[in-house]
Amino acid sequence: MASSKAHHATGWAAGVIAAALAARHGWQGPFHVWAWLAFVAGVAGATAPDWLEVAWWSRHKRLWITHRTATHWGIGWLAALFVSWHMMPHHPAAAVAFGFACGGVMHLLADWPNPLGVPWILGRHSLKLWNSGHCDLIVVAASWVGAWFVVSHVWMPAAAPLTLLRQLL
8 A cells, every 4th residue: 555645645636636627517616615625525535445444433443344345445436436527517515525536546546556456346456566655756746747637638728837837936
């Protein structure tokens, strides 16, 4: 699995992606509240497969589901992403669900390269590229490249990304 810091960093990228796509669907709301909620849900969703395994109702806070089983199931997260995407034109709360699912899928993508793998359909599948916690920079960089692509091509297609970057610096 990727480190906790990598899941948090990729979660921020997932949040940016979710907020951009929610804004693209027109669900900004007053003060862009729905886009902000989609962003926060994306950040939370990126760590969700791990914290959903913990029995929060017990004193000992042990795992109630074996690690990387039901909460890491790819079909479930992709279905949530698909359904929330298609519900987004109908209700603004779907933007929040989309953000959460986007973060969950980002978590699975960050876990996929290590040998333990992720249960995408029935069995676990691994890219077997590196051991857990190694090469987190590659995973984080890839997630932010994806976020940059979505923001520059979906949310602000008329804006030149390098021009914006120069103005910020």
